[in-house]
């Protein structure tokens with residue numbers, strides 16, 4: 001998906017293919033590491049890109065960024081040439097402890113995150129999940145266990161640190177990767193009490209029962225074996241929205257940075273969009289569901305195909321024709 005700006009430059013949406021500028025909705029995206037990036041400053045800082053990359057803060061008067069509520073600095077993009085198009089990127093309407101909630105943007109054409117676009121996925125409020133994490137963690141510690149959590153290094157880990165600080169009065173030990181991202185959160189005023197593995201403070205904390213947060217993929221049978229040998233009694237847990245539906249080897253909390261089914265429906269209804277294009281995860285189900293309710297809805301690939309077949313490429317449009325045109 002891409003946009004042609006009024007000056008003829010091509011803006012790639014989450015992709016750098018043939019684009020002059022790449023819009024990156026949030027710091028989980030891993031599409032482009034070179035050239036000109038259009039994103040929030042927080043996203044740019046979290047991506048920690050090399051010197052070959054520069055951030056553009058404003059690219060066209062008709063292109064606007066809005067909060068997406070997913071992680072620090074996540075945005076939705078709105079663009080218009082008399083026909084308003086919104087691409088939400090990963091999006092959450094619920095409020096998080098370390099991220100603001102998404103804004104519902106009125107539009108004609110809505111490209112929406114449907115990762116959890118199925119009735120199996122309705123998420124509890126942050127307070128309910130925090131309470132469950134707090135009670136489980138304190139119980140494990142009180143019964144003589146150390147606790148190791150697996151969480152995505154950006155977003156989920158910071159949310160978890162915040163919960164452990166505020167609800168459990170615990171300062172967790174964190175992996176170096178997570179520490180780097182925490183520094184960016186702190187730069188934007190989000191206080192996170194933690195110590196980094198390998199430091200004197202961490203060694204001190206780990207003499208007693210401790211909570212250690214590692215990247216999600218490091219909670220696995222190999223690390224389980226190593227940490228259990230090292231620290232004897234260890235309880236493992238992960239945080240992921242998929243825990244609403246699937247069983248895991250480890251205790252799993254359904255802490256999600258995405259909207260659940262009802263939130264997606266709410267966005268669709270309140271946006272007033274005439275066309276809804278479903279992206280990611282449960283896009284196929286969500287698109288079918290929306291069609292059954294009378295919406296004009298498509299899966300992203302279907303939409304792209306339809307656009308290619310039905311519309312001439314607008315890149316060749318004369319300058320007078322459009323301020324911005326959209327290509328998929």
Ligand SMILES: [Zn+2]
Pocket residue numbers: 026028029070090
């Ligand atoms: Zn994401």
